[in-house]
Amino acid sequence: MPKPSRMHILIVEDNTLVASGIRAGLELHGFASDTAASVAQAEAHLAARSYDACVLDLGLPDGDGMQLLQLARVESASSAETPETQGAAIALPPALLTCAVTNLLDNALRHHRGSTAITIALRLCEGASVDISVRDHGPGLTEQECTQALQRFWRKGGSGPGSGLGLTIARRIAESAGGSLHLAPAQPGLLARLQLPTLAPATEVGHG
Numbered sequence: 208m209p210k211p212s213r214m215h216i217l218i219v220e221d222n223t224l225v226a227s228g229i230r231a232g233l234e235l236h237g238f239a240s241d242t243a244a245s246v247a248q249a250e251a252h253l254a255a256r257s258y259d260a261c262v263l264d265l266g267l268p269d270g271d272g273m274q275l276l277q278l279a280r281v282e283s284a285s286s287a288e289t290p291e292t293q294g295a296a297i298a299l300p301p302a303l304l305t306c307a308v309t310n311l312l313d314n315a316l317r318h319h320r321g322s323t324a325i326t327i328a329l330r331l332c333e334g335a336s337v338d339i340s341v342r343d344h345g346p347g348l349t350e351q352e353c354t355q356a357l358q359r360f361w362r363k364g365g366s367g368p369g370s371g372l373g374l375t376i377a378r379r380i381a382e383s384a385g386g387s388l389h390l391a392p393a394q395p396g397l398l399a400r401l402q403l404p405t406l407a408p409a410t411e412v413g414h415g
Contacts, residue, residue, distance in 0.1 A: 214237075214238050214239065214260070214328075214329045215238075215239045215240065215241075215256070215257075215258050216233060216238055216239070216240045216241075216258060216260045216261065216262060216329075217240070217241050217242075217243065217249065217252055217253070217258040217260075217261045217262070218230055218233075218240055218241070218242045218243070218261075218262045218301065219242075219243045219244075219249045219261060219262065219263050219264055219267070220242065220243075220244070220262070220264045220301050221244045221245065221264060221266075221267055221268055222264075223244065225301055225302055226242045226244070226301075227242075228302075228305060229262060229301050229302075229304075229305045230242055232305050232308070232309055233305075233308075237327055238327070238329075241258075244267075244268075245267055245268055245269045245270075246267050246269045246270035247269055249267075260296075260297060260329055260331075260337060261296045261297070262296075262297060262301045262304060263296040263297070263301075263406070264300075264301060296405055296406040297337055297403050297404075297405060297406070298384050298385070298403065298404045298405060298406045299380070299383075299384045299386075299403055303380050303383070303384075304380075304403075306376065306377075306380060307376070307377040307380040307381060307388075307401060308339060308341075308377075308401070310373035310374065310376055310377040311339075311341040311373075311374075311377055311399045311401060312325070312327075312341060313373055314341075314343075314373050314374060314397075314399065315341050315342070315343035315345075315397070315399070316343075318343055318345035318346065318396075318397065319343040319344060319345050319396075320343075320344055320345045320346070325341065325342065325343050325344075326340075326341070326342040327339075327340070327341055328340045331405075332402075335404055335405045336386070336402050336403060336404050336405060337402070337403050337404075337405055338400055338401070338402050339400075339401040339403070340398060340399065340400045340401070341398075341399045341401075342393050342396055342397070342398045342399075343393075343396045343397055344393075344395050344396040345395070345396050345397065346395075346396075347392050347393060347394065347395055347396050347397045348363065348390065348392060348397055349392065350391075350392065353389075353390035353391060353392065353397075354390075356374055356390055357374055357375060357378050357388065357390065358375065359372060359375045360372065374388070374390070374399070377399075377401065381401055381402065381403060384403055384404060385404050386401065386402050386403040386404055387401075387402050388400070388401050388402075389402070
């Protein structure tokens with residue numbers, strides 16, 4: 208089976224500290240990324256290549272980030288990409304997106320067993336949403352435990368690793384943007400699926 212290509216993400220953020228933190232976190236876990244601090248820089252990146260997703264700050268020093276979303280959609284519509292790889296702007300501030308994904312990865316790393324790699328996937332779905340899934344190969348959870356694990360301070364057996372807050376924080380971040388977090392047994396392991404809405408042209412979700 209051919210090895211899947213790396214997801215490539217464009218980070219559009221004029222705060223260099225935030226942008227570098229997001230890039231470091233994404234690339235640590237296998238995503239490729241480019242950064243842009245302005246509309247002009249982002250347009251140059253979009254003209255040069257296609258991206259699987261865009262972490263977008265709407266307030267940029269030389270314009271409104273929404274025009275970048277419109278440009279990305281025009282580029283996607285004119286390309287030969289499949290629906291799974293067309294560009295999308297996630298309706299969540301970059302710092303919150305990084306926090307949610309980092310918590311899922313931290314949870315997976317704490318429970319992972321064996322030499323099989325943790326699997327991270329990003330998929331554009333119908334209904335203007337993006338799925339970010341993280342799967343480990345640890346002991347996993349039952350269906351009932353998957354529901355309990357999203358509650359504050361819950362740990363399997365009452366004394367597992369971690370604080371019992373990471374998954375709850377990720378769930379609340381997703382819900383703040385109109386998304387959701389679902390856990391499911393992966394046999395073996397656990398599959399955490401973060402579903403987040405993408406920005407529509409009239410949406411004003413963002414920061415800056």
